[in-house]
Amino acid sequence: MKNIFFIALFLLSMQIKAVTTYFYYVPFYDLESKPYIETYFSVVGSSVNYKLVNNTYSGCVEITMLFKQDGVIKQFQKFNVSSPIITDTTKKLDFLFVHRFAIEPGIYNLEIVIRDTLDKTKNGENRFFDVINVLNFPSEITFSGIELLEKIDPTTNENMLSKNGYDLKPYISDFYPASISKLMAYTEIYNSEIIGKNDDVLIKYFISKVTKDEPFDNFQMTKKSKTAAIVPVVASFDISQLPSGNYNLVIQMISKENKILAKQKVFFQRSNPAADKKWDEIAKVDLNGS
Template sequence: MKKIFFILISLFLATTVLSNNSLSAYFSYAPFYSERNGTYIETYIAVVGNSVVFKKNKNDMYQASIQITMLFKNGDDIKEFRKYNLFSPEVEDTLKNFPNFIDLQRISIPKGNYNFELTISDNYSDSTQNFTLSDIITVDYIENDLCFSGIELVDKFSKTKKQNMLSKSGFDIVPYVSNFYPNNVEKIAFYTEIYNVNKVLEDSSDFLINYYIETYHSRKALHDFNHFERQRVSSINILFKKMPIKKLPSGNYNLVAEVRDRNNNLLKTKKIFFQRSNPGVELNPLDVESIDINGTFADNFTDIDILADYISSLWSIADPTEQKFIKNQVKSANLKLMQQFFYNFWSKRNSTSPEQEWMIYKKQVDLVNKSYSTQIRRGYETDRGRVYLQYGTPNSIYESKHEPNAYPYEIWHYYKIDDQTNKKFVFYNPNIVGDDFVLLHSDAKGEIVNKNWKNILNKRNTVIDGLEEQNNSNHFGGQYDDEYKTH
């Protein structure tokens, strides 16, 4: 089946979902509900034009062809299967940059949890390697209860003149198939739907929607990126907005949408992760000098060295502004300012019991210091310590120290991290001696992604010509590929 393409002007600069030295593609999705047809999912695939092979077609023009296969499984049952070719725009001159292009599919599928597999290949490339993405996708809708659709990030939009695959709610919406916003992108636009507000708020004629940006790790809402809107209750309400992010600093964030009743009581929340790169822009300085810490638990810390160590241990869970204070100010700050910062840090996370919140975290710090400290670094300063403090105890850890060709390594598996499922962290010890394991690769949001991690892990006794070589799991005695897949 041939599928029509849409040209995408924006550069795709996010972490590559499917990539090697040639083909680069990006994937995202959003579930929706239709009163006429029930639940469905929109899938978005973006292909980098310069990464695929263009050949002459019957029109004497150059064109690329991508084969896409999608599989939705519930247990052993295949619920949906699609296989089709996606064709690029036609171009006359192969000496110029090839345009990026996207594909959008709307797939009717019952609500439930699905094991999803996406395979993509370049029909005109000499490479025989296919690329497969596996994920767990949830399509959820509850009758008579307040629900959100997925959040679709938007590249650009215009009013619909003629109905087409991009048309939705009176607009032609081109998806932004990425979660990365470089500094040349000055806005973030998004589309989401809210269902059954009229059934939940039967006695109200209107309600509030709060949409804002929060820091990813500390969940702190940013005041300068916070907006409210009042809407009339309906069976389907639309939130289609854009926000300027020119002054948003580099960092990891969530875009958040909330439904509140007229008394501002929170009813439902939906969020989506994104990354921002914006060098030179900083958040407002921390205003802690006016905080009164007399009589608080922070007032009891009178040893500046101990307090500096405690503050340094907060790095793993601090937002970018707090990290800047920790990095630049701790060594030179006076005792009172450090006490004020420490109290403010924990009161923001638990306004009623900040000391209790600190003591819970301190137990985790003590644990990582005991488990991962080296001769020159505290446990919380190591990669394993940082990941443990940031994400909690992994569900499983696979350790290997004696494979013939591999450095000592560990694979940590988290079943769930916030809205992410089945995430892995690969640590290794390139020095072999000692116990300082470095994070080599992870598939979690905001973490280092290294497509050559298997080659690097296997370089202990093997000479490899260049790191661009494809990962190869067929090394004697190597178990890391199987363990990565099974843990």
């Protein structure tokens, strides 16, 4: 029993020393119809070592991305991400990094290594593995992936968050606690000009239960748009009254003839106990009235 307890403590200490990082990625295409990957990293500042330089403190993580096919490295990305500079190490801030890069179509084994540059042991290292399928530019109307957002502002000065006139701060999670009252997302639609240039279309987006492909309650919106080489779409919902559950955010492009031309969806999970009580009360009223 003592040995088991010792092993548990050892594993916990390893987790505490490792850099805590949240990561996800979204595939896009550029104006030349070439694929690229947009990656999002959020580093928990308290999990990083800091050094003192000129009466201020800063930390740094090294991120290495390896794209392999049959064990052969086909693409390699390596960069350092610095923390915000602080004067008090009891107030370490989380920091964000967005990185975009072109990649050839194909199926890749992705390996990401995230290392604290001030930790010379491997205790400060985290590894992430995934398989990604980068597709050729399609011949039909299609969507990019969907980027969930924490914040969106008009761009005043170009920076790593800037895209199509907006600064898009990613929300690097698919879990929405009760403290978050807004769901925002960004996506792009390609090839819509195959039905005609500058044609009228509708963009419809809604929240659905994962078990259904229809809007949940009144969580749906529609707005007018035009066909173009790339149609950027920003979707936003007030989810303060959305009850707990597993959902999809669904986005569609619809023709003048009310035909769905293309659609995309992304999963998210909601926890909202206050709204759950309200919906339970509504359900009781419906049952009593039936």
